Amino acid sequence: MNELEPLTCxxxxxxxxxxxxxxxxxRHLAPSGITATQLAILSLIxxxxxxxxxxxxxxxxxDRTTLLxxxxxxxxxxxxxxxxxxxxxxxHMFSLSQSGSLKIQEAKPxxxxxxxxxxxxxxxxxxxxxRSDMLSITGGI
Numbered sequence: 001m002n003e004l005e006p007l008t009c010x011x012x013x014x015x016x017x018x019x020x021x022x023x024x025x026x027r028h029l030a031p032s033g034i035t036a037t038q039l040a041i042l043s044l045i046x047x048x049x050x051x052x053x054x055x056x057x058x059x060x061x062x063d064r065t066t067l068l069x070x071x072x073x074x075x076x077x078x079x080x081x082x083x084x085x086x087x088x089x090x091x092h093m094f095s096l097s098q099s100g101s102l103k104i105q106e107a108k109p110x111x112x113x114x115x116x117x118x119x120x121x122x123x124x125x126x127x128x129x130x131r132s133d134m135l136s137i138t139g140g141i
Contacts, residue, residue: 021118022036024114024117024118024121025111025114025118027114028110028111028113028114028117029107029110029111029114031110032103032106032107032110033077033103034073034074034077034103034107035070036111036114037060037070038070038073038074039104039107039111040060041056041060041067041070041071041074042074042079042096042100042103042104042107043104044056044059044060044141045080045094045095045096045100046096046100046101046104049095050093050094050095051093051094052085052091052092052093052094053067053068053071053091053092053094054091056071056094059141060141061138071094074100077099077103078097078099078100079096079097079099079100079103080094080095080096080097080100081094081095081096081097082094083095
């Protein structure tokens with residue numbers, strides 16, 4: 001094994017890439033008042049219709065505490081409907097409210113602009129290949 005050097009550490013370089021990509025998306029999404037993570041949450045709930053906290057955490061590869069911090073502003077914006085699970089009253093199910101659907105519509109063109117900037121930055125084919133590699137490693141959403 002080589003000496004520990006920041007540029008040979010997969011974790012350090014992966015986090016740098018993540019921060020680089022996140023900055024692009026966060027800058028573009030700022031006018032919508034939600035973060036890239038919050039848009040991902042809304043999009044997943046829209047796609048699945050209804051998800052529990054555990055299901056969301058699993059899909060996003062996030063711990064529950066971090067997810068809860070991301071959900072709270074969405075609840076304050078009334079983007080989510082929270083109901084109790086019919087079989088387990090302690091579990092909550094999240095679905096999208098009309099405000100949540102409108103928030104996705106508001107954020108979508110901003111997200112598209114971020115996609116274009118990112119693809120322009122590294123090249124569309126490289127962006128697709130990198131996304132494919134990341135999905136194969138993480139198991140994808």
